[in-house]
Amino acid sequence: DRSVVITSDSTLSAEFAINVYTVNATAMNGTISGTGEYQHGATATLTAVATTGYHFVRWSDGVTDITRSIVVTSNVTFTAEFAINVYTLTLSAENGTITGAGAYNHGATANISAVPAEGYHFVRWSDGNTNATRSIVVTSNVALTAEFAINQYSITTTSSHSERGTTQGDTTVNYLEKITISAIAN
Numbered sequence: 599d600r601s602v603v604i605t606s607d608s609t610l611s612a613e614f615a616i617n618v619y620t621v622n623a624t625a626m627n628g629t630i631s632g633t634g635e636y637q638h639g640a641t642a643t644l645t646a647v648a649t650t651g652y653h654f655v656r657w658s659d660g661v662t663d664i665t666r667s668i669v670v671t672s673n674v675t676f677t678a679e680f681a682i683n684v685y686t687l688t689l690s691a692e693n694g695t696i697t698g699a700g701a702y703n704h705g706a707t708a709n710i711s712a713v714p715a716e717g718y719h720f721v722r723w724s725d726g727n728t729n730a731t732r733s734i735v736v737t738s739n740v741a742l743t744a745e746f747a748i749n750q751y752s753i754t755t756t757s758s759h760s761e762r763g764t765t766q767g768d769t770t771v772n773y774l775e776k777i778t779i780s781a782i783a784n
Contacts, residue, residue, distance in 0.1 A: 616637045616638050616639075617637070617638040618635050618636070618637055618638070619635070619636055619637075619638065619670050619671070619672055619673045619674070620634070620635055620636075620673045620674075621633050621634060621635075621636055621642045621644070621668070621670060621673075621674055621675075621676075622673075622674070622675040622676070623644055623675065623676045623677065623678060624675070624676075624677045624678070625646065625677065625678040625680065626680065627648065627649045627652040627680040627682070628646055628647055628648045628649050628652060628654065628678055628680040629646075629647050629649075630644055630645065630646055630647070630676075630678050631644070631645045631647070632644040632645055636670040637670070638670065638671060639669060639670065639671065640669075640670050641667050641668070641669055641670070642667070642668050642670050643665060643666070643667045644657075644665070644666050644667075644668070644676065645664060645665045646664050646665075646678040646680070648680050649680070650704075651682060651683055651704030651705055651737070652680040652681060652682055652683060652704070653680065653681060653683055654678065654679075654680055655679040655680060655681050656679050657676050657677070657678055657679070658676050658677035658678075658679070659676065682703050682704050683703070683704040684701050684702070684703055684704075685701070685702055685703075685704065685736050685737070685738055685739045685740065686700075686701055686702075686739050686740075687699050687700060687701075687702055687708050687710070687734075687736055687739075687740050687742075688739075688740070688741040688742070689710060689741075689742055689743075689744065690741075690742075690743045690744070691712060691743060691744035691745075691746065692746065693714065693715045693718045693746040693748070694712055694713055694714040694715050694718060694720065694744055694746045695712075695713050695715075696710065696711065696712050696713075696744050697710065697711045697713075698710030698711060702736040703736075704736070704737060705735060705736070705737065706735070706736050707733050707734070707735055707736075708733065708734050708735075708736050709731070709732075709733050710731070710732060710733075710734065710742070711730060711731040711732075712730045712731075712744035712746070713730070714746045715746070716773075717748060717749050717773030717774060718746040718747065718748055718749060718773070719746065719747060719749055720744065720745075720746055721745040721746060721747050722745050723742050723743070723744055723745070724741075724742050724743040724744075724745065725742060730744075748772045748773050749772070749773045750770050750771065750772055750773075751770065751771055751772075751773070752769075752770050753768060753769050753770070753771055753777065754768050755768055761784065762783065762784055764782050764784075
């Protein structure tokens with residue numbers, strides 16, 4: 599309101615400006631695009647982008663769409679919630695046992711171990727690593743198999759007096775394999 603004293607013919611005009619509002623957003627473990635100043639009635643599009651190893655959960659008002667559009671009619675502030683990714687480490691083996699399988703947060707270190715059964719030895723993991731006990735940094739779902747091989751033994755037969763006879767049966771055998779050896783008298 600304004601009081602004006604008119605002393606002659608006058609033209610008065612009023613100027614109006616559209617209201618401008620601020621759209622703010624905060625995030626931990628991610629970023630948000632689309633914040634800034636908007637005129638009344640404009641549409642703001644906010645997009646939440648997770649940091650590597652995290653995923654978007656929801657906005658502070660419960661909306662679960664990563665990208666959302668809002669009609670701006672006042673100053674507003676949103677918070678984007680992100681959670682760390684959890685991955686599964688699956689381990690398998692035949693002829694031995696393994697430890698370290700389970701669920702791990704992104705970037706966690708998993709200590710895994712492969713122990714052969716009696717009569718076997720560790721060869722390698724399915725990813726080519728030849729360390730039976732090792733640490734891996736988990737950044738995705740991982741499935742590894744421990745490979746074991748049966749122990750092999752060389753059998754050599756000899757005669758203490760070759761002029762009295764010979765032996766037969768020199769061979770390589772697997773653990774617990776039965777073989778036949780012979781002593782042949784002259």
